[in-house]
Amino acid sequence: MSEEPIISIQDLKNTFGEQGVHEDLDLDVRRGEILGVVGGSGTGKSVLMRSIIGLQEPAAGEIRIFGERIDMATAEENLDLRRRWGVLFQNGALFSTLTVAENVQVPLREFYKYLDEQLLDEIATFKVVMTGLPADAAPKHPSELSGGMRKRAGLARALALDPILLFLDEPTAGLDPIGAAAFDELIAELKEALGLTVFLITHDLDTLYTICDRVAVLADKKVIATGTIEELLATDHPWIQEYFNGPRGRAAVAAQG
């Protein structure tokens, strides 16, 4: 198979009123990799994700997912594309009136009406267990779960349709270090087992070091560098140097041994 990128962004421009967020931004995500996206606060990491998944209409530029332009896609094609990716929002974004199991079933019910109730319940349970939650979390409502559990439940919903592309927005933010490490491990494990490509926005240096194949750095309204951490360290951009060589960056390296 040719090495066509699964997401390809060219000359992306995003603006909010007068204020430009992205300008001439280029980025490729390769099939089967975990791409970490980092950048200071306000550099538009989430906006980038939102424009890829079609929640934010770019002012200019071209975004291709699976080789197709999402802005050119008809409503039907768009729906078809959406089945092939899953999104985990920052706080899980679980539907609060539904139980965890029902949340997982929402995409399945929406797209595949022929699944019977028994099978739907089984699917919900094994998806919930697959994301590391106990099976008895399935009939609970999101408000009865802790923050970390809610994120796992959100991940179970994102994985409901067996996507090949997964978007994660700061999955480890707000988790304790043990929970964060376990979440990293879960993502790496699921990526291997399910053959996922992961687009991962994070601030967590440990996540970057442990599970990311490549890292893209957002600054000055564009992606200033993409590569493995070693490759990034070889560049002399001040922000990158400060990010990876600051006290926290060095601690993360030390933790890797």
Next chain:
Amino acid sequence: MPRGEFIRTSTAMSGEADFTEVDENGERILRFSGRLTVARLGEVPARLEELGVAPVRADLSAVERIDTIGAWILHRLERDHGTEITGASDHAKQLLKHVCSADEPQPARLDDRNLIVRTVEQVGAATIEALSSLKGLLAFFGGLMIATGSVIRHPRRLRLNAVVQRFESVGLAALGIVGLMSFLIGIVIAQQGAVQLRQFGAEVFTINLLGRITMRELGILMTAIMVAGRSGSAFAAQLGSMKLAEEVDAMRTIGIPPMEALVLPRVLATTLMMPLLGFYAAIMMIMGGGLLCWYELGIPPATFISRIREVVPMTDLWVGLIKAPVFGFIIGLTGCYFGMQVEGNNEQVGLKTTAAVVQAIFLVIVLDAFFAIFFSSIGWI
């Protein structure tokens, strides 16, 4: 090409999941083909349920693609019938292993229980809820009294700015809508009264009807319902979202009692604004009714006003003015109480706001009935 054949080739091309049952050396074997993915499963799960003979082996060598849901279907076969799975690709083996490790007994769903049991439980839960909210309201009332006492002892602790601000939002800002509503209700009462009383040639008594019912009952009652909908709900929503954002906790840690800073100004505002708004509403109703009397019955305004003064006793005004602050207090109290009850998530804000309005209107009407009996028994008829 015959039509049927064309259809068959087209489904085969789309890679729909399928299986055939074959007997090999007396063993039942399932040969799966196509894409065992959630999008292409089609009838496969239902057909597998209806299998007559437990298959000994499932052959996956013709499967083009598989996902976790396809793997789950196969895992179920393996678990329930002891079917051996052969010909799986590496990817399929990996998925099967993964799904197998995620197989845990199904937790019971809450709504699986008997309908009667659930109904009884719901009635019980609703009763407990109603009683505990009444008890909580009483406790909240006590807390407010303590706060009021301490503000009276230290008058400088009264947040005058907050109180005046509430006066504006509860009272002044409501003038338009309360006035319009009352004016229209006045017209409706006079019109209905005129139509009915005309049958006895007693249409002049429309003025008695209008003057007494508005001053005594409707002016205050309709205003109370309006204030509960406008301000009671706003209080519940405001305090509820403050509670969620931990603003109330922040206040407590700084040393500002939320009872004094948040609840007291609001309750004070509804208590003091209700009599003013209620009186204004009654006057607007009389004006609306007067307009109709002039237009429909030909009673000139000057006559109308002098008749009103003759037939409405002063006690009617007192009845209205005594009830109004009590109703205002109830509305402010329930609004704040339910706002402070918000906990957990955003959904609660909506629920508690609804509860605040419903409870406030309910309590107001119950109290109104008591007042009616009380005033007639002391001779203010």
